Amino acid sequence: MDDAEQKMRFIYGIRSKGVTDARVLAAMEAIDRGAFVRGLFAERSYEDMPLPIGCGQTISQPSVVGLMTQALELGPRDKVLEIGTGSGYQAAVLSRIARRVYTVERHRRLIQEARQVFEKLGLVNIIAVHGDGSRGLPEQSPFDRIIVTAAAEDPPGPLLAQLRIGGIMVVPVGQSDTVQSLIRVRRTETGFEYDELRAVRFVPLVEGLGKE
Template sequence: MFDAEQKMQFLFALRSKGVTDTRVLTAMETVDRGDFVRGIFANRAYEDMPLPIACGQTISQPSVVGLMSQALNVQPRDKVLEVGTGSGYQAAILSQLARRVYTVDRHRRLVREAKEVFDRAGLVNITAFTADGSHGLPDQAPFDRIIVTAAAEDPPGPLLAQLRIGGIMVLPVGQSDAVQSLIKVTRTDAGFEYDELRDVRFVPLLEGLGQD
């Protein structure tokens, strides 16, 4: 559990990396990252670093979660799609900011374990699915906000199509073994506007379902 000193250091690290949005900082103070880190890495849950989780995936470093959430500019009435549930930590942060969060992952085990954490934490506005996230969730579209926590070479067409006009998508793009850029895509009446935010490194966005 977060103690007061850990919380202070955690928030200081976020601010020093550029996370300044008050709502995002409050969400990250409210959601205990320790709930999402298991096993031998549990004692490092409050450090600003990515950590390994099951299925060969990672839980992103808190400052990147904060910066992506900040760039997404989630409003209280928004419906958000997250592609890449992973540990469930990013979805839990989004649940504090949005009306409804839909999150999908190709690994059944990750979705099952994330759901258990959501249930224990009483996060009732998150719906988690095992699905191929590169196709989005057409049945629930359009979305006000979309966040992708795995890197594609280009923003996937189905996800762009499921973004509401006026909506924002934040995702890493680039070759998985090279430098990736965090991109903010805004859908307008005329098309899509792209802003490059910073260099990042994420696992690749893969099609199909995992074996676990």
């Protein structure tokens, strides 16, 4: 199968899982997932499955990346905070739609590798930060959108505080060893509204910095 056919099947597969927003599909077509997968798993880059990337982390399956991006209801002027850079794939997709993406990763090795890929792909509107994602980036807040790619027991308070009024956060919630739910949180003038989107499985959101 040639590259063009492989990518066409990739996009068709994402659409069939419920990703219908044209801007999200265009962003996922423009960003080559293969650039974010190394070593043994590179040949499986276009399959709809999570893959290991080192430091005990994974690159999320493309349909989940698409559904989470779609749930953010992104606009071209939005400033986005991503917690859990991982391979950098999700941030790269976001960067094709939003004005600016701040992404935080606790593992230094992963953030360095992701920065190299962003540079290679010419994605200049991503600011990649080595830090404790559970605290967010208060100095850059408020954010129009926040996306968390690790599961918390509840939507984290420090992150909710960094969401502007009218903003949206998408976060997996639940215990790491059981089924988690993907939640969309909207901040209103009077508080927060919660929607449950679907069942998911993510690595747990961990406080502090990683060992590597």
